[in-house]
Amino acid sequence: MTNRFWRGLAILFVITGLVFTTSCAKRPVKSEPGVTTAEQEAQKALEEQRLREERLRQVARESVLNQDIHFQFDKSRLLPNAKEILRDKAKWLRAHPDVSVIIEGHCDERGTNEYNMGLGDRRARSAQSFLVDLGIGRARLTTISYGEEKPADPRHNERAWTKNRRAHFAID
Amino acid sequence: MISIGCKNLSRSHLSIIFVLFVTLVVYANRPCQARVYIDINAPYLRKIPTAVPIFKEMAAEQGDAQLSQMFSNFLTETIAFTGFFKIVDRESFLEDPKEAGLTGRTINFKNWTDVGAELLIKGGFKHEGDVLKVELRLFDTFGGRLIVGRRYTGRLKDHRRIIHRFCSEVILRLTGHPGIFNTRIAFVSTTTGPKEIYIADFDGHNPRQFTNTGTITLFPAWSSDGRWLAYTDYKHKRSGLYIRHIKEKRGTAVKLEGSCITPAWIPGKFALAASLSYQGNPMIYLLSGNGKIMRKLTRHWGIDVAPAWSPDGKEFAFVSDRSGSPQIFIKNVEEGIVRRLTYKGNYNTSPQWSPRGNHIAYVGLKNGHFDIYLIGVDGSGPIQLTRDAGNNESPTWSPDGTLIAFSSTREGPSRIYVMNANGTDQRRLLLLEGEQTNPSWSPRLAGN
Structure with a gap:
């Protein structure tokens, strides 16, 4: 005492x-x-x-989660590079089991906005399925599609379009 | 927003009651009116040359010259909007306005046939204080007879409503179908920054903000009784489907994972189809007007979006990438049969079934440009309606099937335009700050 x-x-x-x-x-x-x-x-x-x-x-979080994955025009298939990035994210998510994320699917401005909503949805789902296959619980991975509504780069050129066809990850 | 809407409502009710003081029928309708002057089903209309002289002041009050100009110009714009009329230039008129009367007996019809006018609309008015009295008459100049005659009493500020009423009578008599003057167009605009839904009169007048979500609001869709608007918004970082009463502060929200987009009401029912992806894939579902999910209408691994009902509610067109690229398909709900409608091009979306049931307007991609096309429900055509004028998207039919509104980037920012259903007379509907997209034409609305 x-x-x-x-x-x-x-x-x-x-x-x-x-x-x-x-x-x-x-x-x-x-x-x-x-x-x-x-x-x-x-x-x-x-x-x-x-x-x-x-x-x-x-x-x-920023280094792992903020890295977007990108897609080809009118496609929702995961490219090899995107799979690499998703594997890193999976590793991080496994180490942080209490974190849930929202996967946002985005498109470039070309195309009609209702079809792009569907396409953005598919892009988010592709990323989600890949992470689920790597053992991340589906309940931790919510998806949302923003279609062409939230471009990362608002310009109207090929460079901007490449950047905008993406799935983005945010902490829920 | 809601409270403003309610204020407008009560005010407009008062005005309606006031306009209902309309003294109907100047002359009894004669039985020989069965003649249809304008066949709205014809693919290419011959526009009827029509003269609208400046309205006559029936009281010798000063300072009304401006009003007569305004009223007659407004009537001219209103009937011209239909695309049925060719307005005869006032400069060419032979009639002396001072001597001219409003009745058949006082009109020398040769003055009008000589300048090529086949129809003549004469108007007269007087106003005492706030009370406005208007007389309007439509004549067949070759027959030298009255087709429609009406006398209206209202307030000065009701002149638009009065003139719309008369124009509705004119269109009904000439075509056998009610016109579009009591319709509105909902659309998305970034006027205040975020994407909000606005509603304007059919001719783009009087736009007012309907939603105040502060986020992204898309895909407005009118119920077939015109009382409800369904749309998608992104409040609270979730995509949701909202079903909101137009005038009253009530409605439902359907919030689900993924996307809840492209609502489309079934004609004559309090039910709608929409594309939802909460079960994994964007598919078309049937929902009650209360937002209850009833069942799946399509089932496929592809992207299924943008349903559009046939006027009988038995079939719907939709977009699917099940064949590799987005194409338009038609599903018969009862038989469960799906058939592909579009084969030309690699990107066909945004189907809208014509009110007469025989055509589908849609957006197609050709040479890097999006344009509006028209295809027969049997797959005939398609014909291209817009070309060489930016990107053209989101077609929506006027309820009589004679006009199509759409969005276009032909002047840079996206704005709303209107054209005749055969693609002629493309003109801007309205000028607003920001960009406008996703127009949706209302059905005919009661109490207007």
């Missing part, structure tokens, strides 16, 4: 020192029992740790 008290007191000194040097936003805790402050600080450290991990996860 006493041991813990002294340790708490020591931490309190260090912390108050820190508070004074880093910020003057908070009044130094004067007469609060040291144990509570220590707990608060421990919590704070934990929170920081959590945020750091969150940021790391975010980076991983």
Whole structure:
């Protein structure tokens, strides 16, 4: 008990020192029992740790999930490169079993918007089926089609069209 | 949005009641009216040369010259919109407006036959304060006889409604079919940024915003009684099918995984078909007007979208890529038989069954351009209706089957245009900020 008290007191000194040097936003805790402050600080450290991990996860998410897969004109078949990317995503999804994603199917602007809705749907489903075959639970993979409604590149040329024929992944 | 709609409703009800004070029938209809002047079923119409002189002021009030110009011009535009008439240039008129009367006895019909006019529409009006009295008469100049005569009383601001009423009478008498002056056109517009549904009068006047989703709203479809509008929207990042009452604040949402798109109401029923993909593949399903999924109407591994019902509700056309590329198919619901309709070209979509049942308008791709085509239900044709004018998409028939509205990029941004069903007289319907797509022509609406 006493041991813990002294340790708490020591931490309190260090912390108050820190508070004074880093910020003057908070009044130094004067007469609060040291144990509570220590707990608060421990919590704070934990929170920081959590945020750091969150940021790391975010980076991983971005690198894995933000990569779109692309399709040929009027096709929903997965190209070899797309399968590679989906395998990476599957790996990441297996490591993060608590994450669910929305797979968005998109088309280029050519074609009528109702047929492109169907095509976008098929593109999202192709990606979904491939991930399910790799062992990712279907319940974690929702699909939606945006057809030609949300181009990644709004220009009207072959380059933009290539970019826009895609399946995009977003955290649900 | 809804509350504004309701305000409009009560105001328009008042106006309707007011216009109903219309004093009907100036002269009794004679039994010899059976003659049909215009056969709307003919593939190529001869436009009837028609004269519409400036309306006569029946009261000697000052400052009404502008009104008479406005009324007569508006009537001219309205009848010209049908594509049935060739308007005779007023410059060529022989009649002295000061001496001219409104009745058959006071008209020298030779003045009109000499300038080539076969029909003559005479109008007169007076207004006291806010009260407007209008007399309108349609004459056959060669027979020298009255075909339609009407007298209306209303408020000054009701003049559009009054003139539409008279034009409806004129079209009914000349063609034997009610016209389209009490119809509207719904469409998608990006006027405020997001894609929202708007509704305008048949001639593009008076556009007003119907949805306020703040996201992507698409594929408006009218129920055959004109009371409901079904559409797709992407609120809450899910695609959903909405079935909304036009005037009252009620409706249903069907939210499912995948896509819920291209609703199409069955004629005469509170039920609709739509393409849904919640079971894996976009297929056509039958839904009740309350949004309950009744059953599958198509079953295939391909993409099935864009159903369009035949007027008798027994068959529907739809788009499927089951043969490799998008083509139009027809399914007979009772017999369960599917047949392919289009064979020319690799990309045929957006079928719309003509109200007379014999044709299907659709969008086809040729040489990198999307254009509107017309094909017989038996596969005859097809004939190309638009060409060399940007991309042309989303055809929709006027309920009498004489006109087709569509979207086109011929002027750069996508806008709504109208043409006669044979492809002639293509003209822009309205000018609005942003881009307009997905027009959908309403059935004839009651109380207009």
